Amino acid sequence: MQPPDIQIDLDSTTPVNRQIVEQLRLQLVAGGIRPGDALPSVRRLAIDLGVHFNTVADAYRTLAEEGWLDVSQGRAVRVRERAMPPASSKTRQMFLRRLRQLVAEARASGVPAASLARDLAATAETLK
Amino acid sequence: MTHLDPIDIAIVALVGLLLHWIPLWRRHDLWFGVTVPPDFSDTPQAQLVLRRYRRWVWLLTVVAVACVLAAGALHTSVLMAAAPIIQAVGAAAAFAVVRRSVLPFAAQSPAVRSAPLEPTPEGLPGGIVSILVPLAMLAATALYLHGEWSEIPARFPAHWDIDGTPDRWADRSWRAAYGPLLTGGLVISCMFLVAEAIVHRSPRGRIAGTEAWTARFRRANLMLLVAAVWAVTATICFISLLPLLTGGGQPALIAGVVPLVLTASLAPFIVQLVRLTRDRTSGSDGTPDTCWKFGQIYINPNDPALVVEKRFGVGYTLNFGNRALWWILMGTLLGFAFVIALR
Numbered sequence: 001m002q003p004p005d006i007q008i009d010l011d012s013t014t015p016v017n018r019q020i021v022e023q024l025r026l027q028l029v030a031g032g033i034r035p036g037d038a039l040p041s042v043r044r045l046a047i048d049l050g051v052h053f054n055t056v057a058d059a060y061r062t063l064a065e066e067g068w069l070d071v072s073q074g075r076a077v078r079v080r081e082r083a084m085p086p087a088s089s090k091t092r093q094m095f096l097r098r099l100r101q102l103v104a105e106a107r108a109s110g111v112p113a114a115s116l117a118r119d120l121a122a123t124a125e126t127l128k
Numbered sequence: 129m130t131h132l133d134p135i136d137i138a139i140v141a142l143v144g145l146l147l148h149w150i151p152l153w154r155r156h157d158l159w160f161g162v163t164v165p166p167d168f169s170d171t172p173q174a175q176l177v178l179r180r181y182r183r184w185v186w187l188l189t190v191v192a193v194a195c196v197l198a199a200g201a202l203h204t205s206v207l208m209a210a211a212p213i214i215q216a217v218g219a220a221a222a223f224a225v226v227r228r229s230v231l232p233f234a235a236q237s238p239a240v241r242s243a244p245l246e247p248t249p250e251g252l253p254g255g256i257v258s259i260l261v262p263l264a265m266l267a268a269t270a271l272y273l274h275g276e277w278s279e280i281p282a283r284f285p286a287h288w289d290i291d292g293t294p295d296r297w298a299d300r301s302w303r304a305a306y307g308p309l310l311t312g313g314l315v316i317s318c319m320f321l322v323a324e325a326i327v328h329r330s331p332r333g334r335i336a337g338t339e340a341w342t343a344r345f346r347r348a349n350l351m352l353l354v355a356a357v358w359a360v361t362a363t364i365c366f367i368s369l370l371p372l373l374t375g376g377g378q379p380a381l382i383a384g385v386v387p388l389v390l391t392a393s394l395a396p397f398i399v400q401l402v403r404l405t406r407d408r409t410s411g412s413d414g415t416p417d418t419c420w421k422f423g424q425i426y427i428n429p430n431d432p433a434l435v436v437e438k439r440f441g442v443g444y445t446l447n448f449g450n451r452a453l454w455w456i457l458m459g460t461l462l463g464f465a466f467v468i469a470l471r
Contacts, residue, residue, distance in 0.1 A: 011239035048243035
């Protein structure tokens with residue numbers, strides 16, 4: 001299978017390291033990248049994206065802390081087998097708050113509620 | 129007019145032709161080193177800029193031809209050496225000057241960057257063999273010279289004029305015999321260093337949709353570089369063996385033909401590279417226009433790449449904003465200084 005690409009927007013208000021984390025996490029949850037797969041080294045990805053090494057290193061460190069990546073010194077960056085932790089009620093509350101904000105933003109922009117519900121269900125199914 | 133003038137004039141004309149075409153060997157969304165909207169090159173403004181540049185190129189070529197003729201009439205080598213310099217430096221200056229008229233039409237450099245999550249980049253074409261073969265050629269030549277040491281003439285030509293007349297001689301010594309091999313070893317090491325930099329220290333297509341083109345472009349550059357290393361190595365080995373082949377006399381016609389044939393053998397690789405630039409999917413290179421000085425010198429301390437694609441000509445150039453590069457350049461200069469001191 002062809003490995004996926006990663007895209008960052010330098011004009012976005014979201015910091016580049018967070019964009020990298022979010023996109024990689026999406027690929028990891030969706031199965032685009034599987035446990036055991038190797039990722040580009042910090043240097044390689046930084047050169048390809050044209051960003052500072054520290055930006056990529058920071059993103060990899062965040063994902064390693066979440067248990068997704070093995071970033072041991074001197075070895076290739078690899079995806080780890082990671083069991084989904086049970087979400088605490090606090091975590092669920094936090095995501096519900098963020099979801100409400102996102103839905104409100106979408107509704108304010110004119111996206112119909114029924115369409116939102118359909119998209120949300122489809123997205124949850126894809127990222128199971 | 130000496131008998132050499134036609135050859136020299138032909139070389140000057142060939143360089144003029146190359147400079148005439150060079151601005152067209154580019155990524156599709158670049159015009160004179162500036163990021164432009166797609167298909168800008170078909171507009172009258174773009175064509176006007178191209179015509180202005182080409183007028184300069186041919187004016188410089190006429191001046192260079194005059195230098196060659198004057199060098200022949202006055203028997204001075206200074207004017208002969210000045211001809212290609214006038215052409216190259218003049219064309220670079222013309223490129224920088226006309227580039228300024230393109231800047232008002234510049235498109236914003238794409239803010240969205242893309243990168244493959246493929247971990248390992250492609251290696252050198254042919255893998256380790258591409259490195260071992262030239263090294264083996266140099267080693268075999270050195271061993272042969274060592275074995276045939278007594279057969280090397282006590283005095284032999286070490287440098288020739290363009291018409292094949294020796295203009296510098298050397299006595300049989302290890303410096304004179306192995307000097308070309310040492311210099312050659314250093315030159316091909318530098319070429320492999322550039323190849324390694326392309327593989328490991330250059331971007332693999334920063335703009336979404338250009339990855340496939342970039343991969344082909346990188347491959348074509350690496351193939352040309354490896355072929356050039358082999359050709360240079362073969363030429364150096366041949367030059368090193370000349371004292372044995374010619375017995376210290378004037379080299380036969382073959383001495384001039386062999387390097388020419390080896391150079392000509394690179395033509396298919398160059399053609400392949402140039403043909404790639406016709407592809408309209410090549411987009412832009414993802415480097416900011418503001419970091420290109422005169423459209424030719426890349427200085428971007430925020431870019432971790434050591435080498436990036438050229439915007440004037442086909443191939444790769446250095447990122448002078450990268451601090452590691454300066455250490456590498458210093459090391460290379462020291463290497464050359466060491467070899468020159470040895471010779």
